Amino acid sequence: TELNDFQRKYEANAFLTAERAQQEGNRLQKKQEELQNYAAKKEQELAAKQMELNGQLRDTIVAQLTIFNQTKGYQIIFSNTMGDNILLSNPAYDITAEFLEVLNKNYSSSK
Incomplete structure (x- = not known):
């Protein structure tokens, strides 16, 4: 939304000076970088949590298979x-x- 507002103001020459337009552009660019970093961090956290949960699930399955196999005697x-x-x-x-x-x-x- 802020980027769209900036674009609209820029095209309408609504900024008092070119310097002010540049400052606002820089602020929005920095904010976009921060959001991208935040998204990347959250993706990494999600991937780590998914690996953790997959490991727990596998451990649970293997534990239950071990109990199940006590009466079955499968080799593999x-x-x-x-x-x-x-x-x-x-x-x-x-x-x-x-x-x-x-x-x-x-x-x-x-x-």
Whole structure:
């Protein structure tokens, strides 16, 4: 609204001096920058909160799956959502440590 008012006044030569028009233009530009910074900050806060809530949701689902799986005995439970592939698995199938050994060995020998 303020920007539209400024534009209308500017086009109608309603400012007493060009300097006054420049001052008002600068004030509105600064205000626009402040609003953009505020919007960016709020977007970051929203993204962080969304990540936090998604993490809590995932933790809740995994906890409930663990309880559910006590009577079912599934070895692996897959997810059908983007990002997560496996929600729950038997730790016996975790090859991370073994694979890291291979990676580290190959990295050492490539130097």
